[in-house]
Amino acid sequence: DTGVSQDPRHKITKRGQNVTFRCDPISEHNRLYWYRQTLGQGPEFLTYFQNEAQLEKSRLLSDRFSAERPKGSFSTLEIQRTEQGDSAMYLCASRSTGGKETQYFGPGTRLLVL
């Protein structure tokens, strides 16, 4: 169990550019979540995958956002035509189906849109 990893840890981009983040969940965790955390707030749910299927999307996930989880392993979150309001920490979490169903979080990707 190597934990949830995310890459990159930090990203600075100019408004209008596209960015892509990667999340590697704990191996054998079939459920994967993306959250967004802005300064002074708790994380807010963006989207959820069970294996490779994206089963739920928050209304926060505008058309500029897209997420994938090919083969049910790592996941990517892409933001197109970034806006300053997209500046936030993007967190990934994973969990298994059974057991105590705890979500384990990655270190996050901090995005700054200039």
Added chain:
Amino acid sequence: AQTVTQSQPEMSVQEAETVTLSCTYDTSESDYYLFWYKQPPSRQMILVIRQEAYKQQNATENRFSVNFQKAAKSFSLKISDSQLGDAAMYFCAYRSLNYGGSQGNLIFGKGTKLSVKP
């Protein structure tokens, strides 16, 4: 929709003392999980403690314990013998077990920043 409220933006405690962080939530569901997560500065969020709503007994994990009052929809976290390493943001979170309405995502409060004074 469920909501989670943490009414204390900041708290402070002396090292070795006890502190209690408050959390209330609103839900019409009877089965759910509640969590406390800790987020140290620039470090990842880690689980502190969890409580299943169907369990009457309050959860404990070493120096951390909760006071779960289901009827009052209250879920406070008590940290005993506070240590410098306890300084962090603490988030209370709710998770529905109603799979028809959600897929297990967490609903977080805004957090409480805990400072520990030496």
